[in-house]
Amino acid sequence: RKEVEQDPGPFNVPEGATVAFNCTYSNSASQSFFWYRQDCRKEPKLLMSVYSSGNEDGRFTAQLNRASQYISLLIRDSKLSDSATYLCVVNGGNYGQNFVFGPGTRLSVLP
Amino acid sequence: AAGVIQSPRHLIKEKRETATLKCYPIPRHDTVYWYQQGPGQDPQFLISFYEKMQSDKGSIPDRFSAQQFSDYHSELNMSSLELGDSALYFCASSLEDSATGELFFGEGSRLTVL
Numbered sequence: 002r003k004e005v006e007q008d009p010g011p012f013n014v015p016e017g018a019t020v021a022f023n024c025t026y027s028n029s030a031s032q033s034f035f036w037y038r039q040d041c042r043k044e045p046k047l048l049m050s051v052y053s054s055g056n057e058d059g060r061f062t063a064q065l066n067r068a069s070q071y072i073s074l075l076i077r078d079s080k081l082s083d084s085a086t087y088l089c090v091v092n093g094g095n096y097g098q099n100f101v102f103g104p105g106t107r108l109s110v111l112p
Numbered sequence: 113a114a115g116v117i118q119s120p121r122h123l124i125k126e127k128r129e130t131a132t133l134k135c136y137p138i139p140r141h142d143t144v145y146w147y148q149q150g151p152g153q154d155p156q157f158l159i160s161f162y163e164k165m166q167s168d169k170g171s172i173p174d175r176f177s178a179q180q181f182s183d184y185h186s187e188l189n190m191s192s193l194e195l196g197d198s199a200l201y202f203c204a205s206s207l208e209d210s211a212t213g214e215l216f217f218g219e220g221s222r223l224t225v226l
Contacts, residue, residue, distance in 0.1 A: 102147075
């Protein structure tokens, strides 16, 4: 079983739709959680960190449930430019940090 | 603001050759990570360095080695290249004590082994 797992995707949604991605992690000692966005053949870029209380940034909302070891990302009013692969990243909390990437969920927003 | 710099951006090698990738982290970042991303795959952690010492090791083949130098730049050395080594190699840097713990990625070095 992979340390970080995500919805397999791909997700194909129309513009304006709301879409949710799920992520689970196995290391209960994990301390930090992130959603990264990766466009085709480009480097991953931080979309948002995920805090225990949940956090929102415009159309994006991230939630963390430590008890269930579950992270989610909600995108509202999706735009064509949201089309990308969304990577769930967990910092294992080991010395020197150890960022573990999920397999990614690909989103295509269709006109 | 300065970002993570990787070189070369593209590299073509033959099987059994060697290759060296370089990474210059963001100034004052003390931790460097190397990731390998094959086509359609998620980034796979290879190795990391904290303050010039190896801090963690992932799925790095024995044919590969890496180090971090006194100026904090890092090099990934790959020998006896195989076709399966063709991938995008990302370097990322972070600050160990950063409140956000964010990883900053370079644009990657694309290695093609023929």
